[in-house]
Amino acid sequence: MGEEERVKLGRESEGESEITARVVVVASMDTPKRNQINTPISKFEDSPVFNYINSLSPIQPVKSMHSSQSFNSLSFASLPSVFTSPHVSSLKESRFLRRHQFSDMSKPDFSSENGNKVGRDEGVMDVAHDLTQHPENFDPRGSVGDASNERSYESSKLEIELSRTLSYDYVNPDCDPSTSCGIENKCASEKGSFGSEMHIEGISQIDQNREATGCDWESLISDAADLLIFDSPNETGPSKGSNQKSLDSVTGFCTSLNNDLPKTQAIGAVGLSEQPETENICTQPGEAGDLGDRVENLDMFASTSLDNCMAGDLHGKMGDEVRIYSSVRIASNLQRGTRRRCLVFEMAGARRKRFDDGSSCGSSVLQQSHRDVASNDKHIVPLKPGNDSSRCILPGIGLHLNALATTSTDYKVIKHDDLGLGGQLIERDMVSAENEISVVEDASQASGYVGNEEYSQSSPKKKRRRSENGGESEACKRCNCKKSKCLKLYCECFAAGVYCVEPCSCQECFNKPIHEDTVLSTRKQIESRNPLAFAPKVIRSSDSVLEIGDDSSKTPASARHKRGCNCKKSGCLKKYCECYQGGVGCSINCRCEGCKNAFGRKDGTELAELEEEEIGDERSLVDRASQKTLIHNDADHNADSILPATPLRFGRSLIQLPFSSKCKAPRSSVLAIGSSSNTSQKFGKPDVGQRQAKFEKRFEPTKEDEMPEFLQGSGSPTSGIKSGSPNSKRVSPPHCNAGTSPGQRSSRKLILQSIPSFPSLTPKH
DNA sequence: GAGTTTGAAACT
DNA sequence: CAGTTTCAAACTC
Structure with a gap:
């Protein structure tokens, strides 16, 4: 219904403009390139796909068309493949790729919203079919596109044809009411394009436009096509400025097209919406005047489902050169990228709100740049059911x-x-x-959070006690601070980068989401003092894991405490010793006296030796346990997440866990070990081993990203634990690494690599 | 659960 | 950087 009205308006307001539009179209039709179009059409007819489409019920060609559009638009957004090959030469491929993407991306939205489940191919086919039926339509469009095509991507004719077909779909009179709305929008956009700029870019552009419009279209349809179309301020408002004529004319034109060349009109609209000139509306309001008409669709879209920024982004994408490759451009274009991010965040935030408990978590580091994201973390962070204190990722x-x-x-x-x-x-x-985040990581986190929550809830008792239970669940990090307010490294929770939760027995705790600002500021302060303060205390190479796997050899030596211990009385045989606690041997960095560390003495004696001498069976048992864990880790990655992976999991303690863990298992924690527990208890290793293993898996990958410094250190061939400052009580960050041998390092990297996303992800600030 | 021991963290 | 103090976990009873 909207169409007619609009058309009327357009005609009334500007009958001449309409005429002009037609004229233009006609001229374009005359262009010799028409032939090209014809050829492609014939191809379609001949193509099995075409046949298939024909075979399909003609009942809802329109819908199919829509779906196709939406897909295009969607593909536009995602299109990795497109990114890869910007060249026109691959147009055909790009098309297919788009389809794929669409299918993937759009499925959820479109299928549900439009109810249009026709595959893109079908849509395309339908379009082709329409074309065959209405060949005249093709000419105009194609001619226009070709003539004006500045970019001259050399886009394949087929692609052009496709785009045309798509556009036709839009126009298709058979469209449902909902679609009609979308069509109108398109018309409006067309106005802009025709009126203001006849030189429609090449077919490629059209195609792109089509995609863009498709996006809008989809959104409109999904949300409320009617409302959007008519309600959109753009139509009445700014868009009408200088271009209003064009709009009106366009409208008229559209109308006429509907009558005469319905399909063509749709195409034009699409093309218009996306002219290259159109940058983001948001950024360039000034354009509204010029592009207002074209933009309308986008604006509407924006208002509808997404932020204006989003729309602007889309526009920008579309506008810039080939839309197909727009995504690439986006990446390059900071502004646009930023906008998108904003949008994304906003969107995310909105959604999150749905889930949000109200607890706030923040990520410090990213805070500034990714503030929004951080806020989003809330959702991710597992909030304890019923407990605000749920852990959140700390920065x-x-x-x-x-x-x-x-x-x-x-x-x-x-x-x-x-x-x-x-x-x-x-x-x-x-x-x-x-740089793409690894999905794995996400999953693990999410699961981890859940686990945490559950865990925390499960045992309100002291952390010590808690750990006893499952051992594996690692109730780690339940603090008992009384004076530090949980804002110092004394607090395990804080040190681990997690918020205190119920199980904690802390007093006057500020390490809670409520005090996010305080926590973050404190963290920053501490980090300023010691950049590695929140880094994992125990640096471990993958080797150790492998070694453990062997059962026999196993020298945890590969792992070392970054700073080393300073034990005087414990002989490094108790958890007072961080090295021991971490399940690693003492190293040069250690300043301990009378070291008897079962995992490796300061003097270089390693675990293996110790095992023989002191540890004996116990150690092997531990290793085995850890080994098992490690082995399972990959598979269990998710399970691991269950661990107290509080938001800050990346925090040092968590990372430490791998081997030692601060997840201090209660003495009794031996349980985890299982059968071997009995023997292992002696040193408490069992806990360590298992836990470490688990954590290790999870954290290892992250280590590098988190702590490049460490990596470097570990990376250092000398590996020497001591590379840093042997004498200094506290190892300087760079040196932190405990001595990992070069070989170890390599293996470690392999592990890291196994996690695809991390390397690239590390967004460094 | 209270008290002691221990060593890291923080401070000077 | 070294020494001292503070702190909370680890440990003992």
Whole structure:
């Protein structure tokens, strides 16, 4: 219904403009390039796909068309493949790729919203079919596009044809009411294009435009096509400025097209919406005047489902050169990227709110740049059911990873949830910008959070006691601070980068989401003092894991405490010793006296030796246990997450856990070990081993990202634990690494690599 | 559970 | 950087 009205308006307001539009179209039709179009059409007819389409019920060609559009738009957003090959030569491929993407991306939204489940191919086929039926339509469009095509991507004719077909779909009179609305919008956009700029870019552009419009279209349809179309301020408002004529004329034109060349009109609209000139509306309001008409669709879209920024992004994408490759551009274009991010965040935030408990968690590092994301973390962070104190990711050194992970998670959510195009687009952008976060990480986190919550809830008792239970659940990090307010490293929770939770027995605790600002500031302060303060205390190479696997040899030597211990009385045989607690042997960095560390003496004696001498069976048992764990880790990654992976998991203690863990298991924690527990108890190793293993898996990958410094240190061939300052009580950050041998390092890297996303992800600030 | 021991963290 | 103090976990009873 909207169409007619609009058309009327357009005609009334500007009958001449309409005429002009037609004239233009006609001229374009005359262009010799028409032939090209014809050829492609014939191809379609001949193609099996075409036949298939024909075979399909003609009942709802329109819907199919819509779906196709939406897909295009969607693909536009995501299109990795497209990114890879910007060249026109691959147009055909790009098309297919797009389809794929669409299918993937759009499924949720479109299928549900439009009810249009026709595959893109079908849509395309339908379009082709329409074309065959209405060949005249093709000419105009194609001619226009070709003539004006500045970019001259050399886009394949087929692609052009496809785009045309798509556009036709839009126009298709058979469209449902909902679609009609979308069509109108398109018309409006067309106005802009025709009126203001006849030189429609090449077919490629059209195609792109189509995509863009498709996005809008989809959003409109999904939300409320009617409302959007008519309600959109753009139509009446700014867009009408200088271009109003064009709009009106366009409208008229559209109308006429509907009558005469319905399909063509749709195409034009698409093309218009996306002219290259159109940058983001948001950024360039001034354009509204010029592009207002074209933009309308986008604006509407924006108002509808996404932020204006989103729309602006879309516009920008579309506008810039080939839309197909727009995504690439986005990445390059900071402004746009930023906008998207904003959008993304906003969107994410909105969604999150749904889930949000109200507890706030923040990530420090990312805070500034990714503030929004951080806020989003809330969702991700497992809030204890019923407990505000749920752990949140704190900004520690490696926090950015967390944030990223979170972010990624958010994105996922967005994708799956509701976001239509915008959401998807955003995701893409974010991913590209951030270097893609590993999904694994996200999953692990999420699961981890849950685990935490459960865990914490499960045992309100002291942490010590808690750990006893499952051992594995690692109730780690339940503090008992009384004077530090849980804002110093004395507090294990804080040190671990997690918020205190119920189980904690702390007093006057400020390490809670409520005091996020305080926590963050404190963290920063501490980090300023010691950048590695929140880094994992125990640096471990993958080797150790492997070694453990062997059963026999196993020297944890590969892992070392970054700072080393300073034990005087414990002989490094009690948990007072951080090295021992971490399940690693003492190293040069240690200043301990009378070291008897079962995992490796300061003098270089390693575990293996110790085992023989002192430890004996116990150690092997421990190793085995840890080994098992490690082995399972990959598979269990998720399970691991169950561990107290509080938001800050990346925090040092968590990382430490791998081997030692601060998850201090209660003495009795031996349980975890299982059968071997009895023997292992002696040194308490069992706990360590198992726990370490678990944590290790999880954290190892992150280590590098989190702590590049460490990596470097570990990376240092000398590995020497001591490379740093042997004498200094506290090892300087760079030196932190405990001595990992070069070989170890390599193996470690392998592990890291296994986690695909991390390397690239590390967004470094 | 209270008290002691211990060593890291923080402070000077 | 070294020494001292503070702190909370680890440990003992």
